[in-house]
Amino acid sequence: MLGNIQAIARSAEPSYRLPMSRIVIVGASIAGLSTGLLLARAGHEVVVLDGDDVSPGGPDEVIARAFRPGAPHAVHAHAFLARGRAVLRDRLPDVLDKLRGEGATDLPLPPPPSIASQVVDRDPDLVFLMVRRPLAEWALREVAVSQLGLEVRTGERVTGLSLDESGAVPRVTGVTLRSGGVQTADLIIDASGRRSSIVRELSQTFGLASLVQSEDCGMVYFSRAYRVRSGISTLPPLNRGFAAGALLPRFGTLLAPCENGHVIAAITPLAADVAMKNVRTPAVFDTVLRKVGPVSPWLDVLEPTSDVYSMGGLQSTLIRLVRDGRAIIHGLHVVGDACSTTNPTYGRGLSWALAHAGVITDVIAQYPDDLDRQAKALDAWIAAEIEPFYQDAIAGDRVRVAMMNRALLGQELAPAMSPPQSKLSGDPGRPTFMQLVAASLTDTYVWHRLARYQSLLATPSDVYDDPIVRQRISQLDSAEIPFPAPTGPTNEELAKILN
């Protein structure tokens, strides 16, 4: 009998738990909503504030007005990497179910055709989620608004932090609101995205000049949405696993099928490539895509559903709130883009936001009354998981931007197999990214390692420093690599299209 009562009590545990902390989250987007949901389910009393006025509505309605000032990137092409899907599967399965109910599908990442017959055991985590970003945000919001212990308040802009500076370490006690007054809390979580003013305000207040590390990505993003035309039953192939695309000398392109026949495409040239800015014109965007071998056949089966959106000012950033082993602030955590961004072409932000939300929830559960240990444990996770990808992105961008600059100037490019990445890492034995890609076309072990790293299921070191990967690459005979040269427009053809 007693056993039954305990079993019932355990199964109903979350709804009987008393609120543990009053938590305010700034930003009701991917990071803020997922963190809010997880914390409310852990028994906390959570308020999520967002400056944008996001009115409720069905998925089509919400997607149609997805462009909003607080998250202008929401309408751009987004890939949902395997890590983010795994977090939804493991921690927010109802959100994943909601997305599936609206047509989002799983795509087990296929190996390249050259090794497909050799890959027998599929990695169950290596699965992408095919969905447009605004739908992911809609699903999180739908689940969040009916979550006990969670209040989502939109149209409420946070203007600053309220601090108690009487102790050795300043303590955040609330946020100031544009509508007036202060919203107090035991803990504040900054999920206000890449333009977060909160950490910048902290740096200024305490003279902590380099709280934020950052570097310009050097690239600009152009995206356009399409839909598969009615009556089309066979779609062209995807050459890049979850997408069709190519990394060309002057720009990258990516075209990814999403839910219910929606497709989103991006063109990413150098920010300095002034002529390429003309892809902002829809007809020019499509003409450039038509010139890209793997993407071209898609244009025959699609019709556009949007204009071309553009976004520049893209930075890689990393914020660490622990310095020389000491927390510089108590009662404030940062999550999602407010903590770190990298070049969006790597497609990492959604997955990091979701993973970070889970880690914040676990750390608060582990040290519920100890803000210092919370700060240090979260910083340790950022150092172990996010910082290596931040460094990796910066190294990759420097190589890519240097190559694109040469192409822009019409200079001869170095062979694909030898970009100077190893020089940047300071490790002469480190393979280059292109070597990894080349080896992954003939070697299932290298492909699997590379795919897990690109999907954020493993760290950069798990692939670059793996002795087997290094050994396989050293044995690589470049003459035998089925390295398809991506076909795209020449500089002369581009000049004609863009003028």
Ligand SMILES: Cc1cc2nc3c(=O)[nH]c(=O)nc-3n(C[C@H](O)[C@H](O)[C@H](O)COP(=O)(O)OP(=O)(O)OC[C@H]3O[C@@H](n4cnc5c(N)ncnc54)[C@H](O)[C@@H]3O)c2cc1C
């Ligand atoms: C062009 C582009 C393409 C991208 N492509 C990909 C991709 O393919 N895959 C991928 O995983 N990621 C991609 N990303 C990154 C991804 O969009 C972000 O990582 C993700 O949206 C981060 O979510 P977030 O909740 O941290 O921040 P955001 O989505 O920026 O949300 C921040 C929220 O905070 C609110 N806010 C801001 N300031 C305040 C304030 N003072 N008071 C109250 N509310 C405030 C805003 O209104 C907004 O709702 C891309 C990014 C860009 C720019």
